[in-house]
Amino acid sequence: MDKKKFDQFMGTHKYIVSEPLGNAVNVSIALQRPMLVKGEPGTGKTLLAHNIALALGKELIVWNIKSTSKAQEGLYIYDTVQRLNDSRFGDKDVSDIKQYIKLGKLGMAFASSEQVVILIDEIDKADVEFPNDLLNELDEMSFHIHETNETIKTKQRPIVVITSNSEKELPDAFLRRCIFHYIEFPDEELMEEIVMVHFPDIKTKLLREVLKKFYWLRSINEFRKKPSTSELLDWIQALIASGISHKELSDVIPFLGVLLKKEADYDYLSGKKTGILGTQNRYKWE
Amino acid sequence: MFTDFYYTLRKRRVPVSITEWMTLMDALSQGLASSSLNVFYYLARSILVKSEAYFDQYDLAFQEYFQGIETPPELRDEILEWLNNPINRIQLTEEEIAELERMNFDELMETFKQRMREQKERHDGGDRWIGTGGTSPFGNSGINPAGIRVGGQSMNRSAIQVAKERKFRNYRNDAVLDVRHFQIALKRLRRLSRIGPEDELDIDVTIDRTCKNAGEIELIWRRQRKNAVKLLLLMDVGGSMSPYAKLCSRLFSAAHSATHFKDFQHFYFHNCIYDNLYRDIERKEPTSTTHLLNTMESGYKVIILGDACMAREELAMKYGAIYYYERNELPGIAWLQRISDHFTHVVWLNPEDLSQWNHPTINMIGRIFPMFELTLEGLDAAVSKLICKV
Numbered sequence: 001m002d003k004k005k006f007d008q009f010m011g012t013h014k015y016i017v018s019e020p021l022g023n024a025v026n027v028s029i030a031l032q033r034p035m036l037v038k039g040e041p042g043t044g045k046t047l048l049a050h051n052i053a054l055a056l057g058k059e060l061i062v063w064n065i066k067s068t069s070k071a072q073e074g075l076y077i078y079d080t081v082q083r084l085n086d087s088r089f090g091d092k093d094v095s096d097i098k099q100y101i102k103l104g105k106l107g108m109a110f111a112s113s114e115q116v117v118i119l120i121d122e123i124d125k126a127d128v129e130f131p132n133d134l135l136n137e138l139d140e141m142s143f144h145i146h147e148t149n150e151t152i153k154t155k156q157r158p159i160v161v162i163t164s165n166s167e168k169e170l171p172d173a174f175l176r177r178c179i180f181h182y183i184e185f186p187d188e189e190l191m192e193e194i195v196m197v198h199f200p201d202i203k204t205k206l207l208r209e210v211l212k213k214f215y216w217l218r219s220i221n222e223f224r225k226k227p228s229t230s231e232l233l234d235w236i237q238a239l240i241a242s243g244i245s246h247k248e249l250s251d252v253i254p255f256l257g258v259l260l261k262k263e264a265d266y267d268y269l270s271g272k273k274t275g276i277l278g279t280q281n282r283y284k285w286e
Numbered sequence: 287m288f289t290d291f292y293y294t295l296r297k298r299r300v301p302v303s304i305t306e307w308m309t310l311m312d313a314l315s316q317g318l319a320s321s322s323l324n325v326f327y328y329l330a331r332s333i334l335v336k337s338e339a340y341f342d343q344y345d346l347a348f349q350e351y352f353q354g355i356e357t358p359p360e361l362r363d364e365i366l367e368w369l370n371n372p373i374n375r376i377q378l379t380e381e382e383i384a385e386l387e388r389m390n391f392d393e394l395m396e397t398f399k400q401r402m403r404e405q406k407e408r409h410d411g412g413d414r415w416i417g418t419g420g421t422s423p424f425g426n427s428g429i430n431p432a433g434i435r436v437g438g439q440s441m442n443r444s445a446i447q448v449a450k451e452r453k454f455r456n457y458r459n460d461a462v463l464d465v466r467h468f469q470i471a472l473k474r475l476r477r478l479s480r481i482g483p484e485d486e487l488d489i490d491v492t493i494d495r496t497c498k499n500a501g502e503i504e505l506i507w508r509r510q511r512k513n514a515v516k517l518l519l520l521m522d523v524g525g526s527m528s529p530y531a532k533l534c535s536r537l538f539s540a541a542h543s544a545t546h547f548k549d550f551q552h553f554y555f556h557n558c559i560y561d562n563l564y565r566d567i568e569r570k571e572p573t574s575t576t577h578l579l580n581t582m583e584s585g586y587k588v589i590i591l592g593d594a595c596m597a598r599e600e601l602a603m604k605y606g607a608i609y610y611y612e613r614n615e616l617p618g619i620a621w622l623q624r625i626s627d628h629f630t631h632v633v634w635l636n637p638e639d640l641s642q643w644n645h646p647t648i649n650m651i652g653r654i655f656p657m658f659e660l661t662l663e664g665l666d667a668a669v670s671k672l673i674c675k676v
Binding site for chain 2: 019020023024026027028030031033036038080081084087088166167168170172175176177178179180181182224
């Protein structure tokens with residue numbers, strides 16, 4: 001395979017990828033295997049699929065997984081209730097079962113004549129057996145509709161991106177088929193690039209001060225929830241909107257609520273500043 | 287190719303299967319590693335390793351296997367020394383980098399050894415000899431996309447250096463954890479059963495039956511599924527447990543905030559359990575242990591959290607309790623035995639590192655209760671023990 005074809009995905013103007021991540025995406029495209037992405041919340045797992053679609057000019061189909069999601073729903077649904085209703089009150093020809101078969105998100109991706117990007121978002125939300133039920137379908141990229149005796153098979157294997165928050169263990173058989181990447185929290189250098197992409201006009205001094213404060217907050221291990229990239233971006237937006245200068249920022253952290261989302265963290269920080277090191281958050285054992 | 291690397295990974299307990307190994311071989315034969323160790327590091331990792339929990343072991347295995355490539359042992363110290371003092375550092379343009387010959391790995395190693403034999407003197411700059419600041423594939427502070435770095439600091443980070451950083455140490459399964467990790471582990475502690483009145487509409491069966499009845503609606507009811515697990519948490523507080531206070535409080539908040547238990551009870555004790563257990567950390571509100579054993583059904587899953595380290599008398603002697611006012615007629619070990627006899631599922635979680643477990647009282651208590659380390663792996667094993675049938 002020539003290099004050019006392999007290096008398909010290099011990020012977009014709005015989404016900076018680290019080299020390892022870019023490589024992992026390209027490997028998964030080249031080997032035609034699903035890509036499994038994990039990482040801290042707010043590191044852009046979901047956005048990755050959006051930007052792959054954007055960069056490669058493909059259509060994106062999103063399948064949001066909920067705790068009640070079933071694998072079958074992703075392929076197709078046979079709407080028996082509608083058919084029952086039509087048989088009693090409707091005027092349609094109920095013997096034509098085809099009109100009651102509705103393709104799910106995965107089914108749509110398979111049936112598409114163009115290559116698409118399909119995002120299976122937060123797969124760990126569903127039941128433990130969910131990924132196993134999709135093994136064969138993701139391998140073959142085809143499935144059978146019993147009711148109409150039809151087989152849907154892909155013409156162009158879709159690019160599959162799966163995200164997970166590690167709420168549940170994924171089955172080994174499923175993992176074996178995936179290309180795995182763990183998105184690390186960006187270091188200051190990469191973060192600077194990311195911020196620049198979103199706020200190209202930001203002043204360098206302000207950015208330095210913002211990042212200094214941000215990484216200081218992240219270095220506090222006692223927090224229940226550390227602020228993430230998306231919270232940083234919101235915060236910067238708030239700072240710019242309020243026109244705060246980098247000098248003012250050096251002594252206070254305004255709009256703290258944008259960064260910290262848990263009351264306990266809030267308390268901890270206010271304790272820390274007055275020198276009483278988060279008294280409310282500490283456990284007293286003796 | 288690299289088959290030994292596969293076994294190095296297995297030896298480090300990274301769960302790699304043949305399927306994944308074949309996928310990697312496929313990827314390599316398609317040239318996806320572009321003959322660079324750097325790219326290979328990430329390529330192999332994304333294909334072979336499926337959880338960040340194993341990244342650290344992967345790093346270790348990678349270091350072990352590819353170690354020789356970074357600093358061949360036969361290098362003389364003086365060579366290393368001058369390599370560590372780069373004279374000049376150059377920047378190449380993209381085109382120049384592309385023009386540099388790319389060798390594959392074996393070739394590179396072979397040539398490297400050959401150059402080592404031929405070279406007799408110090409060398410800086412240039413494109414052939416081992417030295418600093420040049421574009422030869424060997425040496426340091428130079429630039430060559432497929433080069434071998436010899437000692438020194440890499441300017442473009444090398445794969446082995448990345449592996450050496452071991453930044454994924456904290457993601458290991460056996461490392462220490464936060465509340466969320468505990469919650470996830472405890473979630474497994476459930477036994478769903480259908481209990482109570484038949485008051486839930488079973489929609490699927492209802493639709494099925496109704497369709498079979500040609501549209502005549504038939505409603506099917508069933509019992510709700512509920513978690514039947516009740517949890518009792520007994521925690522050692524104070525004294526030798528203080529260093530683990532934070533860790534223990536995390537397990538406590540995880541268990542406390544878990545909503546899926548039918549019932550959750552917790553008590554505190556100091557060092558060992560005697561006549562009384564306490565409702566509060568200050569140990570001011572005692573509850574008789576006998577009363578507890580009489581009133582709590584044996585089906586409670588019990589987790590005891592403690593370091594099990596104490597003086598032998600505290601465990602084995604009458605009046606052995608560390609506080610004189612406890613005046614226990616029954617030695618602590620007998621109380622523990624009674625707890626173990628009463629409840630069907632009891633585990634002991636120990637925050638102490640496994641290497642410290644060779645302690646007389648830990649051994650004695652370990653004979654009564656199955657004991658696990660307070661790590662994610664340990665907790666997982668403990669939960670499995672708690673849900674298994676007797």
